[in-house]
Amino acid sequence: xxxxxxxxxxxxxxxxxxxxxxxxxxxxxxxxxxxxxxxxxxxxxxxxxxxxxxxxxxxxxxxxxxxxxxxxxxxxxxxxxxxxxxxxxxxxxxxxxxxxxxxxxxxxxxxxxxxxxxxxxxxxxxxxxxxxxxxxxxxxxxxxxxxxxxxxxxxxxxxxxxxxxxxxxxxxxxxxxxxxxxxxxxxxxxxxxxxxxxxxxxxxxxxxxxxxxxxxxxxxxxxxxxxxxxxxxxxxxxxxxxxxxxxxxxxxxxxxxxxxxxxxxxxxxxxxxxxxxxxxxxxxxxxxxxxxxxxxxxxxxxxxxxxxxxxxxxxx
Amino acid sequence: xxxxxxxxxxxxxxxxxxxxxxxxxxxxxxxxxxxxxxxxxxxxxxxxxxxxxxxxxxxxxxxxxxxxxxxxxxxxxxxxxxxxxxxxxxxxxxxxxxxxxxxxxxxxxxxxxxxxxxxxxxxxxxxxxxxxxxxxxxxxxxxxxxxxxxxxxxxxxxxxxxxxxxxxxxxxxxxxxxxxxxxxxxxxxxxxxxxxxxxxxxxxxxxxxxxxxxxxxxxxxxxxxxxxxxxxxxxxxxxxxxxxxxxxxxxxxxxxxxxxxxxxxxxxxxxxxxxxxxxxxxxxxxxxxxxxxxxxxxxxxxxxxxxxxxxxxxxx
Numbered sequence: 001x002x003x004x005x006x007x008x009x010x011x012x013x014x015x016x017x018x019x020x021x022x023x024x025x026x027x028x029x030x031x032x033x034x035x036x037x038x039x040x041x042x043x044x045x046x047x048x049x050x051x052x053x054x055x056x057x058x059x060x061x062x063x064x065x066x067x068x069x070x071x072x073x074x075x076x077x078x079x080x081x082x083x084x085x086x087x088x089x090x091x092x093x094x095x096x097x098x099x100x101x102x103x104x105x106x107x108x109x110x111x112x113x114x115x116x117x118x119x120x121x122x123x124x125x126x127x128x129x130x131x132x133x134x135x136x137x138x139x140x141x142x143x144x145x146x147x148x149x150x151x152x153x154x155x156x157x158x159x160x161x162x163x164x165x166x167x168x169x170x171x172x173x174x175x176x177x178x179x180x181x182x183x184x185x186x187x188x189x190x191x192x193x194x195x196x197x198x199x200x201x202x203x204x205x206x207x208x209x210x211x212x213x214x215x216x217x218x219x220x221x222x223x224x225x226x227x228x229x230x231x232x233x234x235x236x237x238x239x240x241x242x243x244x245x246x247x248x249x250x251x252x253x254x255x256x257x258x259x260x261x262x263x264x265x266x267x268x269x270x271x272x273x274x275x276x277x278x279x280x281x282x283x284x285x286x287x288x289x290x291x292x293x294x295x296x297x298x299x300x301x302x303x304x305x306x307x308x309x310x311x312x313x314x315x316x
Numbered sequence: 317x318x319x320x321x322x323x324x325x326x327x328x329x330x331x332x333x334x335x336x337x338x339x340x341x342x343x344x345x346x347x348x349x350x351x352x353x354x355x356x357x358x359x360x361x362x363x364x365x366x367x368x369x370x371x372x373x374x375x376x377x378x379x380x381x382x383x384x385x386x387x388x389x390x391x392x393x394x395x396x397x398x399x400x401x402x403x404x405x406x407x408x409x410x411x412x413x414x415x416x417x418x419x420x421x422x423x424x425x426x427x428x429x430x431x432x433x434x435x436x437x438x439x440x441x442x443x444x445x446x447x448x449x450x451x452x453x454x455x456x457x458x459x460x461x462x463x464x465x466x467x468x469x470x471x472x473x474x475x476x477x478x479x480x481x482x483x484x485x486x487x488x489x490x491x492x493x494x495x496x497x498x499x500x501x502x503x504x505x506x507x508x509x510x511x512x513x514x515x516x517x518x519x520x521x522x523x524x525x526x527x528x529x530x531x532x533x534x535x536x537x538x539x540x541x542x543x544x545x546x547x548x549x550x551x552x553x554x555x556x557x558x559x560x561x562x563x564x565x566x567x568x569x570x571x572x573x574x575x576x577x578x579x580x581x582x583x584x585x586x587x588x589x590x591x592x593x594x595x596x597x598x599x600x601x602x603x604x605x606x607x608x609x610x611x612x613x614x615x616x617x618x619x620x621x622x623x624x625x626x627x628x629x630x631x632x
Contacts (some may be wrong), residue, residue, distance in 0.1 A: 027388040040344045042345070
């Protein structure tokens with residue numbers, strides 16, 4: 001199979017939900033900007049052996065590539081529009097490619113995201129997706145917008161993916177699905193326009209990711225460990241509270257949103273997210289004192305556990 | 317050095333020439349669309365061992381990553397605005413990184429292209445750049461717009477990079493620079509708005525790339541081998557005409573533009589490109605008969621040599 005056959009295969013398998021001005025097959029794609037909106041753009045790579053195992057089901061890899069990128073648009077409150085796929089493949093394995101495209105395309109279509117271009121290369125298995133979306137000026141949820149007095153919220157539950165990673169195939173299917181088939185919180189992000197101040201998606205763990213919000217916003221936060229939302233599956237698989245907190249704070253791959261909002265919008269936030277079928281939990285409060293303080297159920301401070309996932313950290 | 321130190325290093329080294337609404341450091345970047353323009357977007361990866369040697373000077377790798385992507389915008393007649401960098405690095409080598417960013421940033425700045433976001437991962441050395449630009453509706457140069465009767469043009473000279481690749485360090489510096497520091501034809505692409513019909517950038521060799529234009533446009537072309545523009549350095553290094561033609565037709569990495577334009581615009585095309593300091597040469601003509609026919613100086617047909625570079629081709 002030639003590179004051009006490969007591109008034709010991708011093109012055939014990926015009909016655009018909303019046709020761009022010019023899609024796959026030219027030097028670049030052309031998109032008409034949405035009037036009255038800013039362009040939001042983000043890129044994320046998934047590498048075999050780092051972000052997934054080379055023998056993971058290809059549909060899971062495709063799904064996750066779309067999910068982690070859509071999650072970035074969700075955290076900006078941007079509506080997905082289009083994506084470009086840079087794919088490095090060790091060989092022209094059409095079965096693998098079809099599975100991958102099914103996973104990527106299935107999630108992309110559900111979010112109205114067209115594949116409009118990309119690049120294919122023979123090399124180590126790696127996927128880089130670039131996503132484009134639209135958000136009205138002033139409505140994007142930025143990391144630097146948390147204000148003292150804001151409450152800290154998270155969507156869904158935390159720590160499921162970390163537990164699945166730790167337990168491996170012994171994890172129950174729901175936990176494994178949380179790791180391999182995360183659902184990006186796009187609807188929640190859009191619902192939070194005009195309600196939330198700051199937001200970030202949880203890719204590297206709450207501790208590190210919320211830390212970025214605090215650093216960018218020049219504030220700190222108190223968090224209640226007892227309030228960290230845990231799924232029944234996580235509680236069953238990891239009955240010991242401190243281990244669970246560690247997964248919830250430091251485990252990556254949750255792809256939930258952490259956001260801040262003023263207390264007077266508490267009801268409005270709950271209602272807006274409930275209307276999208278998304279649970280959200282208040283877990284703490286922003287204040288001016290720098291740093292992140294974790295309170296145990298007995299009121300004592302809990303020393304922050306090991307930091308979040310970092311690609312270039314020296315080995316511990 | 318942590319991932320965040322790495323990002324801070326990139327950010328510090330890469331001041332934006334034209335500030336986006338929101339740049340590096342959030343979940344995504346925000347850009348204000350240019351009124352009355354379409355968004356042009358393209359992505360291209362460079363992999364160590366495929367597109368460059370791991371021990372190539374990092375500034376050359378950075379330059380080339382920017383050049384091959386800017387070249388795609390040039391071929392769309394789009395004006396560069398911003399880019400996102402997905403970088404996979406085996407380790408946190410700050411000397412390598414600084415050199416790479418200098419090469420990337422130097423060329424990006426010359427073309428008014430801001431780095432607005434990206435992703436860094438530890439993995440095999442690979443660079444994926446996504447570039448964004450603006451072009452007025454109806455003015456993009458598409459692959460499917462060649463018309464019978466159009467003349468086929470190329471900018472600059474062909475085959476220099478292929479000769480440099482074949483000769484290695486024995487090649488003279490100018491030829492090596494053509495391989496390692498290609499200059500994307502952005503000014504030429506913009507100058508061709510309203511003049512050229514179809515265009516493509518020459519990344520995989522004229523034979524293959526012009527073949528895409530012919531396939532997309534549903535036509536064929538006659539080319540005169542004697543008219544393929546050859547640099548003095550190429551003629552000196554490769555005196556034998558047939559070998560030279562092979563480099564010019566099948567060698568990749570030229571990053572010149574091939575385009576078609578109606579004969580009545582011949583003077584206007586020459587003048588518009590000359591005003592940008594870009595030489596351009598007519599090398600043939602589009603007609604309705606499918607395929608690409610190569611004519612020797614004596615008028616005989618020359619059988620097309622081995623096809624252009626293909627990533628997933630079976631070994632010959």
